Amino acid sequence: MSEVRQPQRRTVLQRLAVVLLGLVLVASAGAQRTLTVAQTVDIPGFDPHNHGLTAVEAVITNVFDYLLFRDANGDIQPALATGYEQVDDLTWRFTLREDVVWHDGEPFTAEDVKFSLERVARDESLFEHDSFQQIAEVEIVNDHEVLIHTSGPDPVLLNRVSRKGADIVPAHVIEAVGWEGFSVNPVGTGPFRFVEWVRDDRVVLEAFPDHWRGAPVWDRLVFRAVPEDATRVGELLTGNVDIAVNYPSQDVDRTRAAGGVDVVSQPTTRIMMLLFNTADGKATADPRVREAVELAIDKDLLVEVVADGFGVPVEARVSPGVDMAPMKYYNRNAYDPERAVELLAEAGYGPGDLTIALQGPAGRYPGDADTLAVVQVMLNEVGVNTTLESLEWSAYNSRIWGADNVENIALIGLANSLFDGWFALRALPCDGSYAKRTNWCNPEFDQLLTDAEFNLDLDERARQIETAFDIVAQERPMIALFQIDALVGVSNDIEWQPRPDEMIWAFDIQPK
Amino acid sequence: MLAYLARRALQMLPILLGVVTIIFVLLRLSGDPVRLYLPEDASEQQVAQMRASLGLDRPIHVQYGIYIARLVKGDLGESIRYRNQDVADIVLERLPATLELAGASLLVAILISLPLGILAALNRNRLPDLLSSAVAMLGRAMPNFWVGIMLILFFGIRLEWFPVSGRSGVASLVLPAVTLGASMAALLMRLVRSGMLEVLSQDYVRTAKAKGLPWRTVVVKHGLRNALIAYVTVLGLEIAGLMAGAVITEQVFAWPGIGRLAIQAINSLDMAIVQAVVILASVVVMVANLAVDLTYALIDPRIRYA
Numbered sequence: 001m002s003e004v005r006q007p008q009r010r011t012v013l014q015r016l017a018v019v020l021l022g023l024v025l026v027a028s029a030g031a032q033r034t035l036t037v038a039q040t041v042d043i044p045g046f047d048p049h050n051h052g053l054t055a056v057e058a059v060i061t062n063v064f065d066y067l068l069f070r071d072a073n074g075d076i077q078p079a080l081a082t083g084y085e086q087v088d089d090l091t092w093r094f095t096l097r098e099d100v101v102w103h104d105g106e107p108f109t110a111e112d113v114k115f116s117l118e119r120v121a122r123d124e125s126l127f128e129h130d131s132f133q134q135i136a137e138v139e140i141v142n143d144h145e146v147l148i149h150t151s152g153p154d155p156v157l158l159n160r161v162s163r164k165g166a167d168i169v170p171a172h173v174i175e176a177v178g179w180e181g182f183s184v185n186p187v188g189t190g191p192f193r194f195v196e197w198v199r200d201d202r203v204v205l206e207a208f209p210d211h212w213r214g215a216p217v218w219d220r221l222v223f224r225a226v227p228e229d230a231t232r233v234g235e236l237l238t239g240n241v242d243i244a245v246n247y248p249s250q251d252v253d254r255t256r257a258a259g260g261v262d263v264v265s266q267p268t269t270r271i272m273m274l275l276f277n278t279a280d281g282k283a284t285a286d287p288r289v290r291e292a293v294e295l296a297i298d299k300d301l302l303v304e305v306v307a308d309g310f311g312v313p314v315e316a317r318v319s320p321g322v323d324m325a326p327m328k329y330y331n332r333n334a335y336d337p338e339r340a341v342e343l344l345a346e347a348g349y350g351p352g353d354l355t356i357a358l359q360g361p362a363g364r365y366p367g368d369a370d371t372l373a374v375v376q377v378m379l380n381e382v383g384v385n386t387t388l389e390s391l392e393w394s395a396y397n398s399r400i401w402g403a404d405n406v407e408n409i410a411l412i413g414l415a416n417s418l419f420d421g422w423f424a425l426r427a428l429p430c431d432g433s434y435a436k437r438t439n440w441c442n443p444e445f446d447q448l449l450t451d452a453e454f455n456l457d458l459d460e461r462a463r464q465i466e467t468a469f470d471i472v473a474q475e476r477p478m479i480a481l482f483q484i485d486a487l488v489g490v491s492n493d494i495e496w497q498p499r500p501d502e503m504i505w506a507f508d509i510q511p512k
Numbered sequence: 513m514l515a516y517l518a519r520r521a522l523q524m525l526p527i528l529l530g531v532v533t534i535i536f537v538l539l540r541l542s543g544d545p546v547r548l549y550l551p552e553d554a555s556e557q558q559v560a561q562m563r564a565s566l567g568l569d570r571p572i573h574v575q576y577g578i579y580i581a582r583l584v585k586g587d588l589g590e591s592i593r594y595r596n597q598d599v600a601d602i603v604l605e606r607l608p609a610t611l612e613l614a615g616a617s618l619l620v621a622i623l624i625s626l627p628l629g630i631l632a633a634l635n636r637n638r639l640p641d642l643l644s645s646a647v648a649m650l651g652r653a654m655p656n657f658w659v660g661i662m663l664i665l666f667f668g669i670r671l672e673w674f675p676v677s678g679r680s681g682v683a684s685l686v687l688p689a690v691t692l693g694a695s696m697a698a699l700l701m702r703l704v705r706s707g708m709l710e711v712l713s714q715d716y717v718r719t720a721k722a723k724g725l726p727w728r729t730v731v732v733k734h735g736l737r738n739a740l741i742a743y744v745t746v747l748g749l750e751i752a753g754l755m756a757g758a759v760i761t762e763q764v765f766a767w768p769g770i771g772r773l774a775i776q777a778i779n780s781l782d783m784a785i786v787q788a789v790v791i792l793a794s795v796v797v798m799v800a801n802l803a804v805d806l807t808y809a810l811i812d813p814r815i816r817y818a
Contacts, residue, residue: 044593052551125565127550130558179596199605200768200776201679226677226766230661234669234676394779398543401552412552427553434553 033511034220035494037504038232038241042200042225046186047179048167049120052127054417055245057164058504059203059223063103064167064188067094067113068158072508074321074419074500076162080108080189089153089456090136094161096144100212102170103193110146114138115171117148117161128165131418135160153454155461156420159323163417163501191216191507200225213507221506236261236489243496243504244489246366249308255489265310265485266498269319269416272371272481277406279439283356284408288347290476293356293409295340296382299333302374303482306367310485316469317414317424319483321500324421324458326466329473329480340382351383358386359400360411364393366484372411375481404436413484419501421465422452428477440477516817517802524798531794535787536579540572545592545781566592579787588791589784593777603773603788609679610769613692613762614754616685618747620693621700624651628697629704633735636709644701652698660691660764677766688765692758696750703746707739740811748804752797 043056048064051057069079083095100108120128121135134154139147150157160166173187186194191213192205205221224241226232229248236244237258247255252263274293276284284290299313312319316329344354358376362369369390376386391399400406416424427434429449430441445468452464472478488498495510546563547554563569567578582589588599628644635641667687668676675684711717712735720730759771770789777785808815 045595045597047595050595052549124561127562129561130555180598183594183596198679198768199602200772201609201766224678224766225768227772228677228764228766231664231677231764231766234664238669238672238676240676394543394548394781397547402544402547414552427555433555 032219033217034222035218035506035509036222036224036241036243038224038226038235038244040225040227040232040246043197043203043223045183046194046197047183048169049116049123049126049128049165052164054164054415054502058245058502060167060186061164061190061503062192062205062221062506063186063190063194064169065100065190066162066166066168067096068162070162070419070499070501072497072499072505076158079162080113080168081161084158086456087147090150092148092150092157093141094146094148096146097212098144100189101210102173102189103187103208104170104173105210106170106172108168108170108189109143110140111143112168112171113146114140115174116168117166120165131163131165132160153456155452155454155456155458156323156418156422159418159420163419192218192221195220216507217510218506223504233489236491239491242491242494245486245504247487247489249310249366249487252308252487260492261489262492263487263489264498265487266502267312267320267500268484268486268502269322269419269500270365270413270484271314271317271319271415272365272368272411272413272484273317273478274375274481275406275410275412275434275437275478276476277408277410277437277439278477282408283354286347287475288343289349289354290479292340292343292347292382293379293384294476294479295334295336295343296384297375297378297481298335299482300335302371302378305374306370307482307484310487311482312485313482314480316473316480317416317478318421318469318480319416322416322419322421322424324462324465325424326421326469329469330483337382344383349384352385354383355385355387356409357389357407358409358411359389359391359396359407361393361396361401362390364396365413368411368413371481375409375411401437406437410437421469422449422461425449425465425468425472428472434477438477440475442471442475445471513817520802520805524795527798528791528794531790532580532583532787533576535790536576536783537572539781539783539786540575543781544568545783548780549592566590588788591777591784592782593780593785594782599784599788602785603770603792606768606770606773609767610755610771612679612685613688613758613767613769614751616689617692617696617754617758618751620689621696621750622747624648624693624697625700625704629701629739630708630731630736632701632705633708633712634731641705645705648698648701650698651694654695656691656695656758656760657764659694660688660761663687663691664764677764679768684765688758688761688767691764692754692761699746700743700750703742704736704739707742708735711735711738737811741808744804744807744811748800748807752793752800755793755796755800 039055041055043059044051046060048060065080067079067081068076071077080097080100081094082097085093087093096110096113102108117135117138120126120132123129134150134152135148136151137149139149141147170187174182184197191208191211193208195204195206197203203223207216207219209215226235232244233248233251233255235241237255247263255261255263276290278285303309303311303313312331313333314330315332315334318325318327318329356379358372360368360372372388372390376388379386401410401412426432429446435441448464448468452461455461455464486498486502490496493512495512499505546559546568550558550562567575579589591597591599591602594602628648632641632644664676664687667673674687678684717730717734759775761767762769762771773785774789777789809817
């Protein structure tokens with residue numbers, strides 16, 4: 001009996017030894033490097049032509065590539081296109097990178113570029129269509145060369161192919177599984193490939209070793225949707241996440257004091273603005289009244305109170321990194337309450353004679369309701385009576401903003417995803433989308449915008465756009481208050497500066 | 513019994529239709545989802561195109577007819593936000609998370625309310641009664657939102673005993689379940705207490721005690737059983753509420769349940785999703801009510817269903 005038992009015991013011990021050895025090896029094989037980011041919203045899917053939110057593009061930009069890509073300084077760099085050249089007014093040649101493979105191993109070719117750009121340029125039901133309909137056709141020259149034909153001269157084609165909505169998707173995959181399959185199981189050429197998506201919980205990506213830039217330093221990239229501010233702060237402080245976006249400004253000091261984490265700010269293209277109804281008979285019809293309103297607002301104080309100083313006062317819809325935005329209007333505060341009172345008197349209004357209605361959203365932009373409340377106090381200071389209406393976004397949009405039902409002043413926050421100064425003005429012409437809200441129509445302004453829209457002479461275009469901005473600054477159908485800084489909580493274990501386009505480009509993030 | 517069940521099942525259909533119709537009309541009167549979805553400076557052309565592609569440019573009764581015709585075939589429509597994705601999938605995907613949270617919260621609520629309620633009833637107006645009542649009241653008075661954040665602060669951040677948020681295993685369920693369960697426990701505890709007191713003061717209980725029946729048998733078989741009818745009724749109502757989504761708790765703990773889905777969909781007027789969630793919630797409420805009614809028959813032998 002004992003003869004039989006001994007070999008069994010030895011075998012059991014041997015097996016145990018093997019298991020232990022295996023465990024030790026696995027443990028010492030270096031833990032997976034995971035980067036975790038906490039966002040406020042989840043993605044609605046992986047269709048890059050159909051979501052419209054910067055916060056969503058910040059995630060999916062890691063899975064896809066564009067033809068050209070903006071680096072951390074905002075300069076356009078080669079990506080899937082290694083070179084470009086303007087052939088004539090309506091045609092651009094793009095040379096495509098060779099040896100690029102999709103996440104499923106298939107080669108990237110010109111066919112994919114044609115498929116992607118023509119889809120977003122032609123399908124009217126797509127969210128991003130509006131920004132790409134200027135592309136008429138993508139002509140394949142050979143597997144690594146395309147000609148992009150535009151419907152009119154397009155001075156910002158390079159901006160177009162390097163922004164959200166211009167992601168290149170694989171024709172062969174979508175033809176096989178359709179957008180229904182692709183939206184939940186994407187294939188791209190980006191540095192990370194799809195692993196899983198649990199709606200409203202997390203997006204999990206893993207490193208794609210055959211990416212054309214090289215394998216990323218992170219093995220896994222996880223984006224978590226954490227809508228509550230306090231919870232997001234908690235996740236950063238416990239080290240469960242490495243980056244937490246939309247960081248509340250009131251938690252900055254506490255976070256920095258906690259150690260191990262920091263909060264960094266980065267200018268965004270979003271500007272908080274006031275729109276005026278200039279129709280006859282309205283309180284804001286007189287341009288002197290509108291000027292008085294702007295002079296009554298101390299924009300530095302506004303930024304201090306509403307955003308804890310994380311913002312820059314501006315006098316037009318301009319911000320760094322936006323092409324052809326006249327930066328003379330950046331970081332300017334023309335606060336002059338005495339002059340405001342004078343102007344009101346010139347317009348025939350003594351203290352207490354004028355009542356202005358302020359309307360705005362609450363909870364749509366950081367500090368939006370507070371902004372309107374502070375503006376109200378500042379207007380009261382120069383003798384203007386005010387009424388205040390701060391509505392939840394869907395109510396504000398359906399009853400006031402979207403319904404073209406602005407009484408006097410409406411608050412709004414506007415970004416610039418095309419990084420183009422012309423884009424900042426495109427809603428203001430006599431037939432623009434704001435015309436029925438502002439009731440402002442200036443044919444000279446319209447002419448300048450029309451001329452600039454297709455002007456390939458970039459210097460002349462810049463001058464036309466600047467003149468247009470000057471007209472807006474003088475006549476004030478809208479005034480700009482301040483540019484919003486994004487606050488991001490960052491672990492001290494990583495090396496990263498937030499980008500001006502708010503993309504979370506994990507390839508550039510380095511562990512310390 | 514089968515006839516009863518069949519009748520109840522059939523009754524659900526007109527109720528569902530009524531609910532669906534009311535929600536349909538309310539949603540379409542609430543505002544324009546297209547303008548909500550598009551950026552602030554979308555062109556008029558873009559707005560018109562999107563409205564047409566979503567079928568929102570048709571008269572409301574036409575839209576309703578189309579919706580019902582599709583619903584009967586099992587087609588729940590298209591989500592504005594989750595393009596090219598099946599609405600049923602999106603909503604049903606949330607069920608496991610919602611069930612987990614609902615189940616765990618109920619467990620917490622029962623584990624707190626039963627012992628505290630029994631303790632209170634057996635020690636009427638003495639210290640244990642006053643203490644349990646105070647604890648229960650506290651649970652009811654403190655807002656969910658605040659309790660959740662406080663628990664995160666102490667147990668998630670300071671002590672790091674539990675994950676701060678998200679759904680990642682049993683440990684992540686604890687804090688949200690306690691947040692939800694604590695407030696339910698108060699009401700339930702009072703029900704146990706009053707139900708038991710009602711019975712324990714009766715003559716036949718004194719007789720049973722005098723006869724020498726074990727106190728435990730008396731308490732459970734007579735006292736507790738009497739309290740159970742009201743208890744189970746409220747429990748059923750609470751379950752229905754939980755399944756419809758513990759919105760605030762899910763928001764605070766980033767829990768991927770139906771509550772968050774519903775709120776997002778309502779805020780963006782994503783009609784197909786709101787309608788689907790309402791249908792699901794209605795079915796759950798009706799089934800929960802049915803379950804409660806059936807449980808009565810188990811508890812109270814006087815109740816029988818034809």
